[in-house]
Amino acid sequence: MSDAALSRAPVRLPAVPGVAVALAGLALLFAVATPGFLSAGNLSNIMVQSVILLLLALPMTLIIMTEGLDLSMGAVLTLASLVLALTVVSTGSLMLGLAGAVGVGLAFGLINGWLVAGLSIPPFVATLGTMGAAQGLALIVSDGQSVVGIPRFVRQAYSGDVLGIPNPVLIGAGFYALFHVLLYHTRFGTYICALGGNRDALTLAGVKWKRLLVSVYMLGGAMAGIAALLMTARMNSGHPTAAIGMEFDAIAAVALGGTSFEKGNGWIFGTLMGVLTVGVLRNGLNLMAVPSSVQVACIGALVIFALFLDGMRSHKS
Amino acid sequence: MSLAGDISAGAPRIHLSQDMRQLIYRLLAAGLLCLALSLASEAFLTANNILNVLRQASLLFFLASGLTLVILTGGLDLSVGANIGLSACLAATVIKATGSPVLGTLTGLAAGCMVGICNGLMVAKLRIPSFIATYGMLWVLHGVTYYYMGGETIHGFPPGFRQIGSGYFLGIPIPVYLMVGFLVAGTLFAQRTVWGQQIYAIGANPLAARLTGIPVDRRLILVYAFSGAMAGVASIVFLARLNSAEGDIGEAMTLPAIAAVLIGGASLFGGVGTVFGTFVGALILTLVLNGMNLLAVNASWQPLVTGVIVIFAVWLDMHGRKKA
Numbered sequence: 001m002s003d004a005a006l007s008r009a010p011v012r013l014p015a016v017p018g019v020a021v022a023l024a025g026l027a028l029l030f031a032v033a034t035p036g037f038l039s040a041g042n043l044s045n046i047m048v049q050s051v052i053l054l055l056l057a058l059p060m061t062l063i064i065m066t067e068g069l070d071l072s073m074g075a076v077l078t079l080a081s082l083v084l085a086l087t088v089v090s091t092g093s094l095m096l097g098l099a100g101a102v103g104v105g106l107a108f109g110l111i112n113g114w115l116v117a118g119l120s121i122p123p124f125v126a127t128l129g130t131m132g133a134a135q136g137l138a139l140i141v142s143d144g145q146s147v148v149g150i151p152r153f154v155r156q157a158y159s160g161d162v163l164g165i166p167n168p169v170l171i172g173a174g175f176y177a178l179f180h181v182l183l184y185h186t187r188f189g190t191y192i193c194a195l196g197g198n199r200d201a202l203t204l205a206g207v208k209w210k211r212l213l214v215s216v217y218m219l220g221g222a223m224a225g226i227a228a229l230l231m232t233a234r235m236n237s238g239h240p241t242a243a244i245g246m247e248f249d250a251i252a253a254v255a256l257g258g259t260s261f262e263k264g265n266g267w268i269f270g271t272l273m274g275v276l277t278v279g280v281l282r283n284g285l286n287l288m289a290v291p292s293s294v295q296v297a298c299i300g301a302l303v304i305f306a307l308f309l310d311g312m313r314s315h316k317s
Numbered sequence: 318m319s320l321a322g323d324i325s326a327g328a329p330r331i332h333l334s335q336d337m338r339q340l341i342y343r344l345l346a347a348g349l350l351c352l353a354l355s356l357a358s359e360a361f362l363t364a365n366n367i368l369n370v371l372r373q374a375s376l377l378f379f380l381a382s383g384l385t386l387v388i389l390t391g392g393l394d395l396s397v398g399a400n401i402g403l404s405a406c407l408a409a410t411v412i413k414a415t416g417s418p419v420l421g422t423l424t425g426l427a428a429g430c431m432v433g434i435c436n437g438l439m440v441a442k443l444r445i446p447s448f449i450a451t452y453g454m455l456w457v458l459h460g461v462t463y464y465y466m467g468g469e470t471i472h473g474f475p476p477g478f479r480q481i482g483s484g485y486f487l488g489i490p491i492p493v494y495l496m497v498g499f500l501v502a503g504t505l506f507a508q509r510t511v512w513g514q515q516i517y518a519i520g521a522n523p524l525a526a527r528l529t530g531i532p533v534d535r536r537l538i539l540v541y542a543f544s545g546a547m548a549g550v551a552s553i554v555f556l557a558r559l560n561s562a563e564g565d566i567g568e569a570m571t572l573p574a575i576a577a578v579l580i581g582g583a584s585l586f587g588g589v590g591t592v593f594g595t596f597v598g599a600l601i602l603t604l605v606l607n608g609m610n611l612l613a614v615n616a617s618w619q620p621l622v623t624g625v626i627v628i629f630a631v632w633l634d635m636h637g638r639k640k641a
Contacts, residue, residue, distance in 0.1 A: 115632075
């Protein structure tokens with residue numbers, strides 16, 4: 001394992017971007033099968049709806065690159081959305097609400113990172129535990145009820161636009177660019193590649209990688225907080241089970257995008273395509289009036305298939 | 318109890334007593350918990366409540382005992398809760414359609430087992446990391462079950478069938494007898510059969526297990542099939558107890574089941590743990606949740622507490638390893 005990691009460059013594009021094939025294939029399928037799919041309105045709809053997922057999938061890519069996983073993201077997003085909704089309703093200040101949501105995300109990121117880096121607990125169990133904690137807290141702060149009566153200006157964050165470009169798309173594009181630069185053009189990004197591929201090298205180079213790992217999880221939490229703003233604005237309410245399971249869509253998008261769970265190979269553009277694939281799949285199935293439960297099953301099957309391909313690829317090389 | 322004794326055949330003798338000590342600590346913890354609860358609430362030490370705790374623990378134990386074998390191989394099965402949902406709904410349909418509880422029970426067990434075999438194939442043959450494969454399976458099952466049920470509930474089963482979940486024999490709930498049966502069978506299987514010992518060997522060192530000629534793939538599939546089948550068992554008892562089937566019937570049970578296994582002393586890294594330990598773990602967790610109930614703590618706190626317990630149990634395990 002470590003020999004293989006040493007002999008391979010940390011970032012390597014997949015030989016065949018299977019996700020591009022999947023995206024094109026699905027788009028073609030839906031374009032033929034449903035008349036409304038290719039309309040400008042629907043295409044922009046897909047983009048707008050995919051942004052919340054993108055905000056989760058971007059940090060998830062980095063987390064998975066460190067051979068980690070964050071199963072708590074959906075529950076943290078839910079909790080952050082409730083905190084945002086409650087704060088905005090009681091104080092009327094969007095900034096306070098956003099600060100609260102990001103604060104919740106950062107706190108959970110800190111706990112996740114500390115459990116993973118500090119206590120060396122396997123990430124999928126550590127974040128499974130914090131997922132339970134966040135779900136419980138979401139029920140507790142909301143008392144199991146929806147939070148309604150959110151001021152109209154919050155909705156602007158989701159439904160407004162600048163020069164005809166919807167706000168969510170701008171936000172998504174901005175964060176995509178940010179993560180691209182972060183991963184490929186900063187030392188932080190290089191270290192993240194090394195965290196998954198060759199942790200010993202970081203230790204030998206004197207890098208305090210535990211702090212680094214904690215900051216990756218905190219980044220994930222903060223992004224969940226920002227996604228909470230968009231989600232609350234879209235639903236115009238806070239709901240204690242709103243985003244439960246959304247981490248699965250994010251993990252699916254990352255896995256589809258060709259980021260490997262074992263070697264620290266990540267591909268930000270692949271994640272973007274993965275997010276769009278999940279978005280197109282959900283949108284197309286919606287247009288065909290396929291129930292949401294079947295959509296989930298389809299995404300699950302797609303992920304298993306993507307991981308199977310991932311395994312095949314790594315066996316060959 | 319010589320349960321812990323055979324865990325690591327050929328390992329140094331110190332491990333033997335250490336495992337024993339771990340088990341004694343856990344039994345002590347359970348005892349202390351009982352003591353504290355009986356002091357805190359008068360309702361705790363009533364025959365009714367004790368039987369209630371045992372019945373709740375039995376449901377958890379069914380799920381957790383299958384999961385123990387998976388965790389012994391160093392894997393994880395996150396799909397068990399969703400598996401309960403699908404198995405219960407299928408079993409309920411068959412009982413309604415044919416009127417035969419036996420056919421329904423067999424359907425539930427077969428469905429659970431099939432899901433487990435799919436998990437095992439993904440882990441053993443496709444080499445997908447188990448927590449991801451079973452996490453994907455969780456959502457596939459979730460989707461299929463919801464689609465199948467379409468938001469409907471199936472309820473009202475023959476009284477004979479309902480006995481499995483809510484009946485009594487000699488004043489003790491029937492699920493408790495089932496629990497004891499599976500406890501004995503599981504312990505004998507894990508400690509006294511070649512297959513059981515091979516499962517420990519796979520968890521302790523997969524490469525060495527492969528090199529000694531253990532059919533690792535087949536044992537892995539077996540273990541996941543067991544886990545699925547036990548989810549099937551849990552679904553039948555649950556169904557008989559609730560007298561109704563819904564899509565989300567077992568969803569909240571995955572985390573407690575994992576918690577029970579980990580509290581019971583099994584290690585996520587494989588090769589360490591016993592079915593009896595899991596039994597004690599299920600008991601401890603049920604005592605905690607029961608105590609919260611008796612002390613009128615809002616049920617919303619349960620996932621939070623369970624989550625913290627999971628993390629704490631793993632941390633204890635890691636801590637113990639560092640010392641050893």
